[in-house]
Amino acid sequence: MFKKMLALMLVLLLMATALVGCGGGAAQDPAPEEDQEQVEDQPTEEQIKMAMVTDVGGVNDQSFNESAWNGHKQAEAELGFSVSYVESEQDADYERNLETLLDAGNDLIWGIGFMMTDAILEAAEFNPDQKYAIIDPDFGENVVPENLVGVLFKAEEGSFLVGYIAGKMTETNKVGFVGGMDFPVIHGFHYGFMAGVKHANPDAEVLVQYADSFVDAARGKAIANQMYQQGADIVFHAAGGAGDGVIEAAREQDKYAIGVDEDQNHLAPDHVITSAMKRVDNAIFMVAEMLKDGDYAGGETKVFGLADGGVGIAPTSDKHVPAEILEEVKQVEQEIIAGKIVVPNNKDDYEANY
Structure with a gap:
C-alpha cells in the first residue's frame, strides 16, 4: 500500500512540474540577449x-x-x-x-x-x-x-479682390467697409478694399466706419444698417465677431455683405457674396x-x-458673383502677383496711387 501511495505522489509531483514549466510569463525562458538589445535600441519619435x-x-x-x-x-x-x-x-x-x-x-x-x-x-x-x-x-x-x-x-491683396467684385457688382455705386478697431493690421483690409473698388469702378463711393470692437455684433449691425440706409448695397467687414452683425443686417435688409478671414457664406447663404480669406x-x-x-x-x-496661398477669395464666390467677373478677378490676381498692380495697405499709399 505504501509503495502505491509513493508512486502516486511521484506522478503528481511530475505533473505539477510540467504545469509550472508551461504556465505564466514569470516562468518563461528569457528572450535571447541579442533580441532584447534590438528592442531597446529601437528609437521612439517624441510627439510635438x-x-x-x-x-x-x-x-x-x-x-x-x-x-x-x-x-x-x-x-x-x-x-x-x-x-x-x-x-x-x-x-x-x-x-x-x-x-x-x-x-x-x-x-x-x-x-x-x-x-x-x-x-x-x-x-x-x-x-x-x-x-x-x-x-x-x-x-x-x-x-x-x-x-x-x-x-x-498681405490682407490688402485679398481685400483688393473682394473690393474689385464689389465695384463691379454694386448697383447703387455705393458700398461700405466696417473695420473692427482702427489699427494698422485692419488698415490693410480697409485701403486694399477701397483700392479694389476704385480699380473696378472709379465712380463708386466707399463708406467707412470702425466699430471699435471685434466682439460687439450689435454695434456692427447698427453701422451696416446705417450704410444700407445711405444707399450702400454691399458692405465688407473686417471686424471679427462684430462683423456677424454686419452679415445679420445684410440678411434682414436683403442686401449683400462680404465676409472675412474664412468663407462666411454659410452665415447667410443668400447674402454673403464672397469673403476675403486670410489663410491663418x-x-x-x-x-x-x-x-x-x-x-x-x-x-x-x-x-x-x-x-503663396496666404490670402484669397472664398470658394463659394461663384454662387453669386458672375463668371465673367470671376475671370476678371483671376487676371487681376495675376497682375498683383506680378507686381503690375501695387496694392496699398495704408492711407498714404492709397492717396498716392488712387
Missing part, C-alpha cells in the same frame, strides 16, 4: 506639442481664431502633433493663458491676434528656451526675440512643418500673400 491662446473672439469666432485652430487640427492629423488651446475672454487673460500653456510643456505656443503682441513679447523674453509664434503682430520698434516667430498676411490655417500648418523639420524661424516675421 503645439497650442494656442485665442484672442477675445474665442475659438469659434468664425474668423481668424477658428482658422488658427483649424491649422492646429491639420498639424494633428497630418504631422502627428498634440494640439490644444486656451480661450481669452478679455485682454487681461493673455499673460495668464500663455503661462498655462508654458506649464503644460508645449514645444510651440501661439498667440492669435495683434492685441497679444505685448504679452507674447514679454513671455518670450522671460522664457528664452520656449518657442513662441504670433499671428498679426505689431512689433513696432521692438526687436523680435530669437524664440519668437511673427506671421503677417495654412500659415500655422506651414510653421508647424518647419518646426518638425528643424527649421523654426525664430527672430523672423513671415509674410504670406496671394503668391
Whole structure:
C-alpha cells in the first residue's frame, strides 16, 4: 500500500512540474540577449506639442481664431502633433493663458491676434528656451526675440479682390467697409478694399466706419444698417465677431455683405457674396512643418500673400458673383502677383496711387 501511495505522489509531483514549466510569463525562458538589445535600441519619435491662446473672439469666432485652430487640427492629423488651446475672454487673460500653456510643456505656443503682441513679447523674453509664434503682430520698434516667430498676411491683396467684385457688382455705386478697431493690421483690409473698388469702378463711393470692437455684433449691425440706409448695397467687414452683425443686417435688409478671414457664406447663404480669406490655417500648418523639420524661424516675421496661398477669395464666390467677373478677378490676381498692380495697405499709399 505504501509503495502505491509513493508512486502516486511521484506522478503528481511530475505533473505539477510540467504545469509550472508551461504556465505564466514569470516562468518563461528569457528572450535571447541579442533580441532584447534590438528592442531597446529601437528609437521612439517624441510627439510635438503645439497650442494656442485665442484672442477675445474665442475659438469659434468664425474668423481668424477658428482658422488658427483649424491649422492646429491639420498639424494633428497630418504631422502627428498634440494640439490644444486656451480661450481669452478679455485682454487681461493673455499673460495668464500663455503661462498655462508654458506649464503644460508645449514645444510651440501661439498667440492669435495683434492685441497679444505685448504679452507674447514679454513671455518670450522671460522664457528664452520656449518657442513662441504670433499671428498679426505689431512689433513696432521692438526687436523680435530669437524664440519668437511673427506671421503677417498681405490682407490688402485679398481685400483688393473682394473690393474689385464689389465695384463691379454694386448697383447703387455705393458700398461700405466696417473695420473692427482702427489699427494698422485692419488698415490693410480697409485701403486694399477701397483700392479694389476704385480699380473696378472709379465712380463708386466707399463708406467707412470702425466699430471699435471685434466682439460687439450689435454695434456692427447698427453701422451696416446705417450704410444700407445711405444707399450702400454691399458692405465688407473686417471686424471679427462684430462683423456677424454686419452679415445679420445684410440678411434682414436683403442686401449683400462680404465676409472675412474664412468663407462666411454659410452665415447667410443668400447674402454673403464672397469673403476675403486670410489663410491663418495654412500659415500655422506651414510653421508647424518647419518646426518638425528643424527649421523654426525664430527672430523672423513671415509674410504670406496671394503668391503663396496666404490670402484669397472664398470658394463659394461663384454662387453669386458672375463668371465673367470671376475671370476678371483671376487676371487681376495675376497682375498683383506680378507686381503690375501695387496694392496699398495704408492711407498714404492709397492717396498716392488712387
